[in-house]
Amino acid sequence: MLPSIRRFNHKFNRGAIGLIAVLMLGLTVGCSNSRNNGNAAEAAAPSPSPANTAEHSETRIISTIKGDIEIPAHPKKVAGMLYVFADHLLALGIEPHAMVTYNDLGFPEYLADRMKDTIAIGSGEAPNLEALLEAEPDLILASKTLNEANYEQLSKIAPTILFDNENEEDWTRFRQTAEIFGKEAEADQIHADYEAKVAKVKDELAAVAPNETVAYLRVQDKQLQLIQPGDNFTLFGPLGLTPASVEGIDFKDSWNVAISEEILPELNPDRMFIILRPGESNKTALDNIMSTSIWANLTAVKNKHVYIGDANLWFAGYGPIGLSKVIDEISGAYSPES
Numbered sequence: 001m002l003p004s005i006r007r008f009n010h011k012f013n014r015g016a017i018g019l020i021a022v023l024m025l026g027l028t029v030g031c032s033n034s035r036n037n038g039n040a041a042e043a044a045a046p047s048p049s050p051a052n053t054a055e056h057s058e059t060r061i062i063s064t065i066k067g068d069i070e071i072p073a074h075p076k077k078v079a080g081m082l083y084v085f086a087d088h089l090l091a092l093g094i095e096p097h098a099m100v101t102y103n104d105l106g107f108p109e110y111l112a113d114r115m116k117d118t119i120a121i122g123s124g125e126a127p128n129l130e131a132l133l134e135a136e137p138d139l140i141l142a143s144k145t146l147n148e149a150n151y152e153q154l155s156k157i158a159p160t161i162l163f164d165n166e167n168e169e170d171w172t173r174f175r176q177t178a179e180i181f182g183k184e185a186e187a188d189q190i191h192a193d194y195e196a197k198v199a200k201v202k203d204e205l206a207a208v209a210p211n212e213t214v215a216y217l218r219v220q221d222k223q224l225q226l227i228q229p230g231d232n233f234t235l236f237g238p239l240g241l242t243p244a245s246v247e248g249i250d251f252k253d254s255w256n257v258a259i260s261e262e263i264l265p266e267l268n269p270d271r272m273f274i275i276l277r278p279g280e281s282n283k284t285a286l287d288n289i290m291s292t293s294i295w296a297n298l299t300a301v302k303n304k305h306v307y308i309g310d311a312n313l314w315f316a317g318y319g320p321i322g323l324s325k326v327i328d329e330i331s332g333a334y335s336p337e338s
Contacts, residue, residue: 062180064161065144066151071159072138075181079137079158081147082124083108087319088177090114091190098135100124105278108312110325133157141177170318190320197324198238201331205239208334212270213244215300218311220277222285223258226267230255234326235273244269261289264298271305272298273333275314307333 058073077097080086086099090111098119102108104126107115119135122128124146132140137158144164147154154160161180165173171191178187216227216235228251229236229243236243244267251257276282286308289295300306309329313322 062161065164066160066162069155069159069161071161071180075139077135077137077139079121079132079135079140081127081140081142081154082163083316084173084318085141085177086111086115086118087317087321088174091174091320092178092181092183092186094181098132098137100127102312102316105312108316108322109310110313110317110322129153129157139180141180170323171320173318174320194320194324194327197327201327202239204331205241205334209270212242214241215244215267215269215272216275217272218256218275218277218315219282219286220311222281224261224285224289225256226259226263227256228254234323235330239327239330261292261294264294268299270299270303271307271333272300273307273309273330275309275311277311305333 059070060073061068062071078089078094079098080089080096081100083100083102086096086107089096096115096118098121099107099115101120101123104123106112107118107120119131121131121135124143127147127150129150132154140154140158140160142151142154142160142162143166144162145166147160147162151160151162163173163176165176171194174191175184175187178184214235216229216233218225218227226246226249227233229246231237235241246267248266249257249259249263274286276286295301307329309326313329314326317323317326
């Protein structure tokens with residue numbers, strides 16, 4: 001659902017209040033100086049400017065799937081209950097104040113160096129609400145899928161926007177986040193830059209390897225999994241690479257299927273992209289496959305055209321930074337130096 005926003009500014013007669021405050025301050029300082037010069041500095045201490053007061057008092061009304069909620073117009077401490085919000089916020093120039101981690105594995109490595117001051121509040125699947133409360137956010141971005149059950153608890157901590165958009169396209173979700181901060185123009189420019197990069201890399205790969213086939217695999221749960229080619233994956237959709245033939249492989253209405261290494265010669269792609277899920281057991285499983293004669297005789301292996309990618313990026317990087325970095329890694333895999 002696309003939240004709609006309308007401005008709601010608390011109105012104050014700041015001119016009159018400011019004049020009275022100045023007059024009273026003057027009287028106080030005068031009296032204080034005549035009685036005790038030692039208190040003069042304390043009496044003349046500056047008070048918050050009207051501009052700062054206005055910034056902190058201005059709010060907006062957001063229409064969400066939970067109804068209209070009032071949020072700060074200029075939130076300073078934003079918390080995210082889905083790790084993709086970290087990518088969204090950082091792309092918009094906002095460092096998250098608090099954020100859930102990726103499956104208890106910490107912040108995604110490709111973002112971690114930009115989140116040194118971000119407070120970890122548990123994983124997306126099991127958030128630590130006590131840590132979130134201690135972080136004192138002034139706005140919470142949340143997911144209907146993961147957070148509807150504890151929405152009331154979140155709302156008691158800070159105004160909470162519940163997004164119902166996990167089945168929507170990545171860039172649609174990013175723009176909806178940008179709208180909360182009035183950064184639609186920035187989001188559109190980031191998207192345009194990404195599309196220009198994709199078009200450039202697509203042309204480069206078509207020139208470098210016009211007839212090559214590609215297999216996209218993942219190692220997870222100690223299994224080698226083949227990912228079904230489709231337009232929703234960067235390799236085959238935006239970049240238009242040619243998938244290795246998967247005829248005879250039953251995906252069972254799923255986007256991936258576990259395979260044994262004996263299936264690899266049937267695919268025998270010119271290049272392989274293998275996404276490795278964190279964990280020593282997964283690394284061991286891949287090492288075992290790579291030690292076989294079947295592996296050694298594959299075309300991609302003989303030509304050193306095998307790329308091992310990080311699942312935290314390739315399967316969690318659904319924001320602009322992650323998507324762009326995946327394009328960079330694919331492009332780099334085709335460079336002669338890789």
